[in-house]
Amino acid sequence: MKAYNKVTRKTLGEDRIAICPKFGCESITRVKPLKFGFLGFGKYPKCKKHHIPLVYVDERIGDFVDAALACLFDRARLLPNDLLKIISTKFPMDLKTFLQGWIYCITVGRGARIVSHYMDSISNVYLKQLTKKQIKNLKKESQSNINRISQAIKNGMNEITNQYTRLLKHLRTHSEVLIEPDQLKPLSNDLRKVLLAWQKITLKESVILHTVESKCEIPLAETKTYYDQILNVGVCRCLLGYSPESREVQKSGLTAFDRFSAYYDFYLEELTEKFTKSDIEGLIQINNNIQESINKDIKIPELLKKKYHFLLNPKLITAFNQYIKHSKNLGENKSPNFGTRYITKDFKNWLDNKENSQELQKICNSIIKRNEIKNFIIDLIQTTNLNQT
């Protein structure tokens, strides 16, 4: 665990501002050096509310940003395992879209917006604690120009500004290195339904866990699981086009400060690690393997061939291959894949313009109506070992 420069009046050279290390606690005070280095009470000032030693504010604000970044870019929870499993089995073709969307929403979804509230409160209280002597020094350095005075705010104020800039840099790097905006696509309606159901269930579990945790102590790693779940729900809500903060979380009394405070503990205990581009590439590779297996090495069992005979209609397959050629001749990048996008609107329009295609159109309509392609893929994954690839 990181050793703080705990506030001690013995070695203090000049007045400094100290704060309670508990995030969200606004207990902040000006600490004076002891007279002659030994005279005076309260040699190690503590927070009156939490009874823990105070720390210097300009050091603490950096820690807070560390905690916030650890929370926003945590590798362990890049994607919840249960959700990954559901999507890779039920929507293998949508996995890449989903993954890219998830990474895109991660900063906002995990609560980047609330970081500024805490930094704001520290900054304001810090300014109120400046001594007349410190102000006088500033006055000597400064002229009547406001900008000059701003420049004269050294120590904590400069640190606060630097930390804000650091946060922005991380946010920018995230969007520049890890996201390709032109690759982002809206989610399908079926996937949206699954996400809605997942977030409802997860949220219920998390709120129950939170109430249990507040009553008795549980290990830090376990605590992290449900904090992660709540944050993941935030990301999920973003993907659904909602605000990341749900009413349920707000009602549970789990404040933003609680979250960052907990994440700071996880960070100190090395339970968090920042994710990198190679982590994301690894996930995409898994998805590619699944798709390749579906597209190329597919061996359809006889049972399924019989069950889904209309999908494997030779006329339909020929028409589909012709359509792919047609798309390629037009120079379109999006060639239709086998899977959920098999019968697209474009394919149907193309079919409409084709002569003697009434029979094929009927087959297509019945497939769409009964959602047969999705059923076929699920059956295929369950009967073969695609799941493991």
Add this chain to the structure above:
Amino acid sequence: MLNNPEDPYLELESEELFLEWYKIEGVRNITELSRQVRTLLNYKTETIKYRFRSNENTSINQTNTKFLNLKQKFESLTLKFIILLRGIKETARTLEEGIQSLLFHSEKSRLKMLEEITDQIFVQIHYFSEENLHDHPVFLRLLVKLTQEACLVKKCIITQSSKFFEELGKNYFNLEKELNILIPYKKPEEKIMKEKLYIEVFTS
């Protein structure tokens, strides 16, 4: 004059006043940074909401008259801001150079005006960031574009936070690129009509 070194009482009063003024200014500056971060993240959130919107989400349009009135006022303020920036840019190669030359030649009145308008623009930009802008995507993009200019002004004027505003501007630049992909530019109807007329005249 308040700051009289011969009079200890006035000296004390001056110090008290300075202390108060300093606190207000300091708090103002640092609160500004915090608000700026929040505003950027609000715009990011709105972009996400727009990107992943469903039909259900967009059915409730919460536009109110206050919003529309402010939008109208903001448009006239934006016009003022752009005219002022254009004027500054005329004398230099880039806008940044133009603002720096204002600082160098200490053209106080123009500088003050620029600072005031930029502050007003930022206040409005923050207000709009909390107003469900995913229902107004084109306006959202306009705001993001405008904020980049405002960031540039702040970067030049407030030297203590210049790196912060530079970084903020870069974040907005990325957001604008993203919005340009997301919201295709539409030709105004008038222009389309003119083009049609033009084609008709020359083909008939």
